[in-house]
Amino acid sequence: MNFEKPWTEKYRPAKLDDVVGRPFIVERLKSYVERKNMPHLLFAGPAGVGKTTCALALAREMFGDSWHQNFQETNASDERGINVVRERIKDFARTMSIGGNFKIIFLDESDALTPDAQNALRRTMEIYTSTCRFILSCNYSSKIIPPIQSRCAIFRFGPLPDGAIEEKLNMIADNEKIVIKESGMEAIKYIADGDMRKAENTMQAAAFLGKDIDEDLVYQVSSRARPEEIVDMINAAISGNFLASRRLLDSLLIEKGLSGEDIITQVHRQILELELPEERKVDLIDKIGEHEFRLVEGSNERIQLEALLARLAKKQ
């Protein structure tokens, strides 16, 4: 039994130049390194698109070997409230930067803080402004109060382009001496949907089962339905074969172990690709919203998903 280091860690870029898919962001960050100074930064974007990676690479280049002493990572949603966050920041900020003019505090999921807590954070930022720079990471910049936004340079991280994911996966495959087939690559990109962390995790899981990674292996480890399965289920319903579509649903729920929310998310993603009159699609998107909400509220998954299929099957 042997545990490998997660590839997300093993292949995390050590230098800004190794970060893929973010040319403009890397450019700006490198200019800070040159000037040996930087403003506070706000990194906004969904999970797994390189926010933490960029923060770490920046710190490494900024401080060289002593980066570890000058960089602190804190997660706003883990720690119990703003007071703990402030204590940690205080402790860290008190000591001098080693080989630099300031230290960097990376505060992950800052939008988990309430507006009040953010106001407290803002005061903390002001107090330590001469010795510390903050990198705040968040999903939505609009959840960060304006006084903080105005003090930060804002970087938006959209989903990674498929090309960047492919580049990185090929690099890893070379290194790990595994073969990734075209069908496997496509499947991983579909599952990752712009999330590099998910892509790497999925490939590592597949590689655990075999060195030749194809579509089958990928879906085996991913507990995602194949797009075709979702499409088949939808088409069966739409073409009036409700029973067939229900059987396909059962196989997703039971054999694949998908949760209702996973299935509905995939249905939503597939619906626009279908050959259907525009009006029909619009109507279905409306319905999907309703059933997704019911699931969130705790309704019975089987009943609600079947009811959604029934909606698809109805003529008007």
Place this chain on the structure above:
Amino acid sequence: MNFEKPWTEKYRPAKLDDVVGRPFIVERLKSYVERKNMPHLLFAGPAGVGKTTCALALAREMFGDSWHQNFQETNASDERGINVVRERIKDFARTMSIGGNFKIIFLDESDALTPDAQNALRRTMEIYTSTCRFILSCNYSSKIIPPIQSRCAIFRFGPLPDGAIEEKLNMIADNEKIVIKESGMEAIKYIADGDMRKAENTMQAAAFLGKDIDEDLVYQVSSRARPEEIVDMINAAISGNFLASRRLLDSLLIEKGLSGEDIITQVHRQILELELPEERKVDLIDKIGEHEFRLVEGSNERIQLEALLARLAKKQ
């Protein structure tokens, strides 16, 4: 005063070979016993289909008499948060395995943990990887984050086939010296719907009332309606005899003491068996979804079920 031990405990298989209805899973688990080693395992599937049973049987065979010292069961949804879970795991993992190379930690309902908590769990798994193996049980494998999935061998437990349930019930009946009639067996299988725990509990409750278990006895103890009763109620509504269908509903709600959600789930299950045009069925499944949602939100059972019957009674 004599409380019997629940049959689910009394007849829980002590050996992997006694587990019914899971030949492939048992095969793979036995290979671990032979090798005296195993990876982390992920058991996915609904309630009552043998996940805990397999984990216990595996531990017994793996460790023999000292299995109790080397096996810990924790429920992720009971315990207050991931920190408590980690503390318990830490305490358990600290001491050496007795008569083995590792200990087994069985973490039930792991999908109740948030993704963040699962990340913390993943780190814990890594820390104790040399001394502990984890068996994670969950309803939906898709709710387990990929880094954990990739570290586990995944076992999917679908609903048990009726044959497996019958086999087990016959074994128990022999042992308990009770007679289970064919009608009784059918009724229990209908009620259990692939859930062995429910099957055993129902048979035990029926046996409390009489040694000859027939259909009547089973429905008396089960808080399930007979399929015919549900069908009659639906048919009465559809044929326009609303008052009659309402009386049947009342008898289910009041005399049988069924809950609204029980009834709606049974209606849903029965609807496809009806002699109705396909379109009509599809429409009804849509309506059932809506009323099920209302019940989940706390609406009055009787009113919502009658409204559903009213919907059935309406021509279009």
Place this chain on the structure above:
Amino acid sequence: MNFEKPWTEKYRPAKLDDVVGRPFIVERLKSYVERKNMPHLLFAGPAGVGKTTCALALAREMFGDSWHQNFQETNASDERGINVVRERIKDFARTMSIGGNFKIIFLDESDALTPDAQNALRRTMEIYTSTCRFILSCNYSSKIIPPIQSRCAIFRFGPLPDGAIEEKLNMIADNEKIVIKESGMEAIKYIADGDMRKAENTMQAAAFLGKDIDEDLVYQVSSRARPEEIVDMINAAISGNFLASRRLLDSLLIEKGLSGEDIITQVHRQILELELPEERKVDLIDKIGEHEFRLVEGSNERIQLEALLARLAKKQ
């Protein structure tokens, strides 16, 4: 006729043998008395069918004269929350049983407790299991969590058969020296609909109006008890006189202190009795379902009920 006490109390059976219409239940309860021991019991069934009566008679026979010291009655829906219930149980359970091996705690309307509260109750049951037996009474056994159900012997109380009601009423009539005519008896049985409390109350009320109880007298009495205001309110709404129907609503809601749920349930029941085309009724039942759902989601009961009344007035 002079009032002494309600006949439901005056003629409440003191011994199990005096309980009418429940031969099988009485049989089983008497076997507990003989053995001077009993398991926890769960009594399920609608109002007025003898659950409390059986519990009281059982306690009397079990403990004889000291029954009062060994029996505690608590209503789960009246008392404020599970903590109060537990405190009461604790206080009661602390002292020894007088002349017996255990005490009996009768917890009425246990299904009013939330699942969380029931879990707390289950732990309480376990703690005091050596000194106390619980009799839980509920309307729907399916609302009781499985761990409690599995610890109890379950008794289902359906509506009383008309014969049992007739037997009891004749006994009372003899004793009170009143004459109950056949038409009167039929009318009471119809109104009572299997509810002994309603039957006794109706007969006693009729006896205040005359010694010869016939159909007329019974309906005269029952119209007093009947929610005439509900019917008036519905009729005013249907005939388009919204303001009048709102005034009646206010008197029910505010003066009589009925809850919104009470009123909508009664409207729902009365709709079917109205002189309306069947289709219209079915349609209204559907609408009531919708408004009941809003009542649950909304802030103010009166606004939601007014909206329902306005809906009744609409032609289609």
Place this chain on the structure above:
Amino acid sequence: MNFEKPWTEKYRPAKLDDVVGRPFIVERLKSYVERKNMPHLLFAGPAGVGKTTCALALAREMFGDSWHQNFQETNASDERGINVVRERIKDFARTMSIGGNFKIIFLDESDALTPDAQNALRRTMEIYTSTCRFILSCNYSSKIIPPIQSRCAIFRFGPLPDGAIEEKLNMIADNEKIVIKESGMEAIKYIADGDMRKAENTMQAAAFLGKDIDEDLVYQVSSRARPEEIVDMINAAISGNFLASRRLLDSLLIEKGLSGEDIITQVHRQILELELPEERKVDLIDKIGEHEFRLVEGSNERIQLEALLARLAKKQ
């Protein structure tokens, strides 16, 4: 790297004459200063429209340098119940006013007190009436019991007119030596929506990026969409071009980093301005509210926002 004091603090009016947009209120408050006396006051109005500002300015002018000793601010909803409030008032009222005849107690959010607590407050007001004046602030004066209203002079603070915001921003711009262009002023007023604090914060944030503030700069720092963007998205949906409107949604969610709730709030605001039949608007507002509710309950943002666009796109 230089942190400025927040402009909301820096430019808080120190004198009543500096309060903008409230000529009548300032007039009346100044006459109290002249007479060195005042009755109890009740300030009613929404958040952020100057109630606290006026109370502070009044106290400053009334007491001069010793205003701090003679003014106490308490928040009725923060403090634990009326008893704590009364204790604090008692302590404060016990000592003599310095350089005045009375002290001022500013009780914020007085309408958070229950009617019972307000009755207690009324008694407290009477006890200390010779040494203290109360300024009660509340959202709605109708939530204050009549006996207290009758004891106060009432001041209503409506929403601030855009002119007042403009006046204040121009004053700040002069002082800070920045240029605010017309397009920039319009954008700030749109974003502020009558809230002075938001206006000042937004302008400060924009000024951080450049001394010439135009529309672009304002939207860059504001995490609000431009009204045109929202209108375009809505119009695309309504005119039946669902795919186009979905693309616009994506750009708001991903490129601008707006949260679903921000977007839905802006959609709500814009829908009222559109050229649509009034019935349609009302219907859409109902739907928008429903989708915002789903977001608040934890539904998937993308799915729900697309479903909302689908609703707009549907003809009826």
Place this chain on the structure above:
Amino acid sequence: MFNEDHRPREFSEIHGQKKPLKDIIAWLNTWPSSNKALLIHGPSGCGKTISAYVLKEQMNLDFIELNTSDVRDAETIERVVGNAARSKALFFSRKLILIDEVDNIKGRSDQGGMKALGKVIDETQNPIVLIANDPYKLPSSIRNRVDTIRFNTLRSASIKNRLKEISEKEGITVADEQLEEIAERSGGDMRAAINDFESLGNTVLKADVGMLSSRDSESSIFEGLTSIFKQRSTKCREIFFDVDKPPDEIIFWIDENMPRTYHPDDIACAYNYLSRADVFLGRVRRRQYYRFWAYAMDLMTGGVSVCHKKDLTFSKYEPPSYFRYLGKTKALRGVTNSLLAKIGGKTHSSIYDARAYIPLLGLACKDVSGGINVLKYFDLEYEEMEVICPKVVKDIFKAVEEAEKRPNDESETEAKQKRRPAPKPARGEQTSLFQF
């Protein structure tokens, strides 16, 4: 403050309440002619408390007062006014017990206060005056023991006259129309009018009166209602930005007046939106997420507005009857619950099921002896019996009291002993000189 500086000291300074003042003086002068306590009630700022104080000065009364005390439990009432009430005033001096804000003696926080007050009234040797805003907040056990005099809302002419007197004393020059306007805006509240007058400063110009916000926040809601009913547009929401009432109150104004104004065919449509608005209010309440107020307001204003088919003519707007009704019946609902709890206790039923016994018990009380048995069996209070048999409750209690007076009839009195105090000495019978 003007309200302090110009506190009335003579009857002539109390404006607009001649009739009730005369009645009070008459009541005092003939005391004890009927009940031994007097309840003065009326809205805020109409002169109730002031009148009592002027009375004290003018009639040279000795005041015992329970007013601004924080605690109003049984013990405090007994301590402060109990003994004073029971001991007769000294020769030539007249004693008056004054209890202000009597409607704020609460069941829960001021344990047993009302019971103690009832007892004091029964046993008093001196006149007692109670002051309250809302007489319906008092239990009927108190209301049945007092005479009542109502102070009406002041007419604006009365307020204006008083303002004129004050302006003359203060040396403020002010035109009559301006005083009239201040009076008009005060909603009949003298104290509020004086506060407003004072807040306008020393020089009152016509324009300045417009600075006052109307005390009567109802006029702004009338404007809002008119805009809903006049146009068919979502625009009417804007008028409500200036209405000083929260959405959960505004909805009841619309709810009250819409069905009075709308054509019957449009009512259902309008109620659909009111009901949706209420759903959003429910979500605000449960989740404390106030943004939903915006949707609630749009739906209750614009939504209702688009539902009427033709323009509507103005009708007289009514304030929501719902709140008034709720206030009036609050005490009654409390009594009903305690009654049901008692019935439930005796019949082993829940509060809900206990309701089924009320019609039966109503019939049982058809004759007085049946009523007495009901009273005894369930151990009921007067108010609780009133719920069961409003028409005969008085007769039943009279019968019980008469039975008490016959010391021989033990069975009848036993039940009532603990409720009614021991027989008291007949009025005026001073049994001993040392009784004081």
